[in-house]
Amino acid sequence: MPKVTISIPTYNGALYIEECLESAISQTFSDIEIVIVDDCSTDGTFEIAGKYAGLDKRVKVFRNNTRLGLVGNWNKSIQYSTGEWIKFLFQDDFLYDNCIEKMLNAVRSTQAGVTDSFVVVERNFVIEEGVEDDLRQFYENSVITLNEMFRGKSHILPEEFSEAILKGGVGLNFVGEPTSVMIRREICFQYSFFNRNLIHLCDLEYWTRLGTNEGLVYIPEVLSDFRVHNRSASAYNHAHRRFQLECLDKIILLHDYLYHPYYLNLRKTADSETILSKYLENEFMNLAGLGGAFDTQDKAMLLHAVTEKYPILKNTRNNPVS
Numbered sequence: 001m002p003k004v005t006i007s008i009p010t011y012n013g014a015l016y017i018e019e020c021l022e023s024a025i026s027q028t029f030s031d032i033e034i035v036i037v038d039d040c041s042t043d044g045t046f047e048i049a050g051k052y053a054g055l056d057k058r059v060k061v062f063r064n065n066t067r068l069g070l071v072g073n074w075n076k077s078i079q080y081s082t083g084e085w086i087k088f089l090f091q092d093d094f095l096y097d098n099c100i101e102k103m104l105n106a107v108r109s110t111q112a113g114v115t116d117s118f119v120v121v122e123r124n125f126v127i128e129e130g131v132e133d134d135l136r137q138f139y140e141n142s143v144i145t146l147n148e149m150f151r152g153k154s155h156i157l158p159e160e161f162s163e164a165i166l167k168g169g170v171g172l173n174f175v176g177e178p179t180s181v182m183i184r185r186e187i188c189f190q191y192s193f194f195n196r197n198l199i200h201l202c203d204l205e206y207w208t209r210l211g212t213n214e215g216l217v218y219i220p221e222v223l224s225d226f227r228v229h230n231r232s233a234s235a236y237n238h239a240h241r242r243f244q245l246e247c248l249d250k251i252i253l254l255h256d257y258l259y260h261p262y263y264l265n266l267r268k269t270a271d272s273e274t275i276l277s278k279y280l281e282n283e284f285m286n287l288a289g290l291g292g293a294f295d296t297q298d299k300a301m302l303l304h305a306v307t308e309k310y311p312i313l314k315n316t317r318n319n320p321v322s
Contacts, residue, residue, distance in 0.1 A: 001082055001083065001084065002031050002032050002033040002058075002082065002083045002084075003029075003031040003032065003083060003084055003085065003104070004029065004031065004032045004033075004083045004084070004085045004086075004087050004100055004104070004182070005032070005033050005034075005035050005081035005082060005083030005085070005086050005087065005185070006024045006027075006032055006033070006034045006035070006087045006089050006095075006100075007035050007037075007077040007078065007080075007081050007086050007087065007088050007089065008020065008021075008024070008034065008035065008036045008037070008077065008089050008090070008091060009036075009037050009039065009070075009073040009074050009076070009077040009090070009091075010036055010037065010038045010039065010041060010045050010046075010049065010073075010091045011038070011039040011040070011041055011045070011070070011073065011091075012041045012042060012043045012045060013041070013043075013045045013091030013092065014041070014043040014044040014045045014048060016091055016092045016093075016227065017045055017048050017049065017091050018048060019094060020089060020090075020091050020092070020093060020094060021034070021036075021048075021049070021052050021059070023089075023094045023095040023096070023097070024089060024095060025052070025056050025058070025059070026097050027095065027097060027098075027099065027100050027101070028097055028098045028100075028101045029098075029100045029101040029104060032058055032083070032087075032100065033058050033059075033060060033081075033082065033083060034052075034056075034058055034059045034060065035060050035062070035077060035080050035081050036049045036053075036059065036060070036061045036062065037062045037063075037064065037073055037076050037077040037080055038061065038062070038063045038064065039064050039067055039068055039069070039070075039072075039073040039076075040063070040064055040066065040067050045091070046061070046063055049061045060080070062076075062080055064076065069196070070199075070202075071194045071195070071196045071198065071199075071202050072196055074178070074193075074194050074202075075193040075194055075196070078185075078188050078193060081185055082185075083185060084184065084185060085104070085182055085183065085184055085185060086182065086183055086184075086185050086188065087099075087100055087103070087181075087182040088178035088179055088181055088182070089178075089179050090177070090178055090179050092226075092227040092229065093177075093179040093224060093225055093226050093227055094126075094224065094225040094227075095179070095223070095224050096222075096223045096224060096225075098223070099121065099223040099224055100182070102121070102219060102221065102223060103119045103121060103182050103219065103223070106119060106154070106217050106219050107119060107217060108155075108217075116155075116215075116216075116217045117183060117184040117186075117187045117210070117214045118181070118182075118183050118184075118187070118207075118210050118211065118214050118215070118216040118217065119181070119182045119183070119216065119217045119218075119219070120146060120175055120176060120180050120181055120182075120216055120217070120218050120219070121180050121219045121221065121222070121223040121224060122145065122146075122147070122176075122180070122219065122220050122221060122222045122223065123176055123177065123179065123180045123222060123223075123224045123225065123226045124222045124224070124225050124226070125139045125140070125143075125225075125226055125228055126225050126226065126227045126228065127139055127140070127228045127229075128227065128228065128229040128230070130229075130230050131228055131229060131230060132230070135228065136228070139228050144168070144172060144174045145174060145176075145220075146174055146175060146176075146218045146220075147218070147220050148174070149164050149168065149174045150164070150218070152220075153218065154217065154218050154219070154220075155215065155216075155217055155218075156211070156215050156216050156217075156218060157215045158211065158212050158213055158214060158215045158265050159265070159269070160215070161208075161211035161212050161215060161216065162211075162212045162265055162266045162268075162269040162272070163269055165208055165211075165212070165257075165266060166266075166269060166271075166272055166275050166276075169279075170250050170253055170254055170257075170279050170283075171201060171204070171249070171250050171253070172204075173201070173203065173204040173207070175203075175204070175207040175211070175216075176226075177203060177226050178203055179224050179225075179226055180224055180226070181207070183210065187210060187214060191209050191210060191213065191262055192209075192262075193206075194206050195252070195256070197252055197306075197309060198249050198252055198253070199249060200249050201249040201250070201252075201253050204253070205253055205256065208257075208263075208266070209262050209263070212262075212263060212265045212266045213262065213265055247283065247286070248306050250279075250283050251280065251283050251284070251306065251313065252306065252310065254276055254279055254280040254283065255280070255310045255312065255313055257276050258273065258276050258277065258280065259312055
């Protein structure tokens with residue numbers, strides 16, 4: 001069993017996958033496996049991955065029989081991982097050569113009575129030409145970091161994380177993207193996998209699930225690159241799935257915060273249920289004010305799909321909590 005699995009879910013990533021894999025195999029910490037799970041790519045990604053598997057025995061390549069989609073493939077990559085730790089790395093992104101070494105060095109020993117399970121580094125945004133102005137502006141000016149939320153703290157307790165979620169507002173991902181994160185594999189099975197009902201806030205929901213129960217270790221040093229480009233899932237969601245991104249994801253997120261057992265610690269935070277209920281009420285109120293911003297038929301269909309999966313929301317939608 002390797003110490004760390006570098007988990008790389010892929011789909012049509014041929015343009016960047018070689019640079020991504022080079023950053024993985026070049027890590028100064030060498031007790032790793034590199035697990036690539038390809039979601040039926042059609043552009044040569046799988047073949048490139050296979051080439052690297054032939055050159056380095058630490059590289060293992062799997063291919064899904066049918067498309068699982070973004071979040072489904074993230075979860076599949078966890079299931080194939082065997083390391084004590086899982087270091088996420090997305091096909092567009094890049095790890096600095098000492099990234100994993102520094103993340104492991106930041107973990108406190110169990111001899112001190114503490115077992116850290118969730119480690120986050122800072123990242124650099126590589127914004128390509130042609131990215132839409134609103135997306136560029138967001139990454140250049142609007143991203144909030146852990147350093148800003150916790151004022152230089154390196155070890156953040158579950159209670160502190162819970163308070164930050166309530167203060168920051170729903171939908172604020174101050175942890176970062178998966179390439180910034182490393183987690184103990186065992187807690188993936190303790191707290192389950194990414195929520196496939198979410199399209200954009202899937203990483204934020206998972207980080208919140210882990211952070212409110214386990215806390216986290218934060219390394220303010222930039223140790224990875226996150227690439228922003230027009231072919232990314234984020235760009236596609238902003239362009240084509242705005243109603244789900246701007247409305248439904250937040251409603252699902254609030255449902256879990258209010259009702260799911262994994263969020264008991266969050267609900268123990270002072271006034272949390274009142275605050276979260278108010279957020280949920282506001283989200284449903286906002287739906288009425290969106291008017292022609294979204295196609296009425298699509299809006300109704302998507303709302304129906306969400307309330308079928310989350311029956312409690314049927315009552316909340318008709319009788320918002322006051």
